[in-house]
Amino acid sequence: MSTWYYAGVERQPLGPLSTDELKQYFRSERIALDTLVWRDGMMQWRPLADLVQQLDLLEVPRPAPFDAAPTFASGPDLPPMPASAPSPPAATLPDTDDTRPALPPAPEPAHEAPTPAGGRAVFNLGSDPSPTPVYERPEIIQRMAVTASSESTVARNPYLAARAPLQAEPSFVADQDVVYAGFWKRVAATIIDGFILSLVVGLCGELFGMILSDLAGGGELATAITTSLCTIALNALYFAWFHSTFNYATPGKMAIGIKVVRSHGEPISFLRALARFFATILSTLTFCIGYLMAAFTARKQSLHDVICDTVVVDKWAYTTEPERQRTELGAVAIVVLALYGLILVAGVVLIFFVIGLAATAQRFG
Known part of the structure; x- marks a missing residue:
């Protein structure tokens, strides 16, 4: 299970949190999409918005039925819906004393395919328009909305060529807390x-x-x-x-x-x-x-x-x-200082040993 950390108000790292706890913090609005998060294996801190799809933080809306217009929180400007055809006017009777109600309009004859002649297939090149145009279908609208509003998805696509910013980051950032080397x-x-x-x-x-x-x-x-x-x-x-x-x-x-x-x-x-x-x-x-x-x-x-x-x-x-x-x-500094201290102690002991050995040889010589 991944262990997450997030940046507080004063840019201090807080945590650790499990993935489920991180989701719960987001749903309870303790952290937002612009909050910086990090886990082991990431090169640097990243906004939570870059990890929305990876963590399944936002539920994708289900496609609406074909006869209902889908609604989205945000998305590209869509073309207006075509106006529905007006219903035919009711038939009126001439001015007579007949008080019978007006007859309903006769239904239009349905378009029937021509009967095949001689066993040959006959294809009708014309057809009625689709009740829902392609550009108004819910799945197409949803795909357009996700593509237009999520540039981070494109940036995370491993099959795209790498892109570099036109301007390099500055070599230093001033006005911050600094840890001086002791x-x-x-x-x-x-x-x-x-x-x-x-x-x-x-x-x-x-x-x-x-x-x-x-x-x-x-x-x-x-x-x-x-x-x-x-x-x-x-x-x-x-x-x-x-x-x-x-x-x-x-x-x-x-x-x-x-x-x-x-x-x-x-x-x-x-x-x-x-x-x-x-x-x-x-x-x-x-x-x-x-x-x-x-x-x-x-x-x-x-x-x-x-x-x-x-x-x-x-x-x-x-x-x-x-x-x-x-x-x-740090571990490297501790190891280096410890080894150097042992070398100094060994050198001092060796010097005293040589001096004592020389004094002993001079006494018995």
Whole structure:
């Protein structure tokens, strides 16, 4: 059985409801056709009007008899009904003293089919008009009304070609509640990005540094300098390119479900993202106090966010579906932080073990 949710007056999700309960809410007018509903498996929230036929919310009127005009709640403009033929006038008698009542008019002779001659079939090409024209038949009127008043049915037809709107939706929606990414979400994203950078960017930077140093004919010092410069350049391109494209987030931020935008929700440009990367140097030079600011500021901004007018928010912030934002850490962030904590503890234990082992060897040596 499907589990449904519907949007309240303040656009908060309410539920869960079964399909029968959802129908009962509609019949009791607690929800209307313009109420947004959602269930597991749907890509996005949709008005209840789009699911009328799927849920059988509105009963289709039965066709009326042929001698009665059908009535519908709404439908296209229909042609007027043809006027019925006037009845023939009653026969009148001449002015006489005869007081006998007037005789009724003689009935018209019925059209009879000609008698076949010689065993051959004779077809009559002419016939009386149908008592109900085709365009006035109830089933035809009903079909026209459903076709004209239900464009959503056409949109849901799986056999029609896909159609796209002429204008794309805006990239952000302002003036809404925003969930800012907290300190620990940003730490988890930094751990993931640091792992990627150490494996890919570190190796590429060292390779490019050695190549450039060999081309320039330098020694070990030149190799170290070119390797450091290439690593910094690749790190800057990594953060600037990801923050200004795709989902405005690096792979680490995408895994956690956060993104970087301007203070009012607009996407950041490549140059601003590049400046934000170099502004992180100031956050590092302040003994990482610039990073710790994200745990105490109102909008969870670090020092480099304040400098570059950026914020880190939930991935559904400033979109058409702000109700999907989440304030909790999430499973990915919890797992990453737990693993990183275990690695740190294991590293500290290993260091003390090595120090103790060296001290023991020196004592007995």
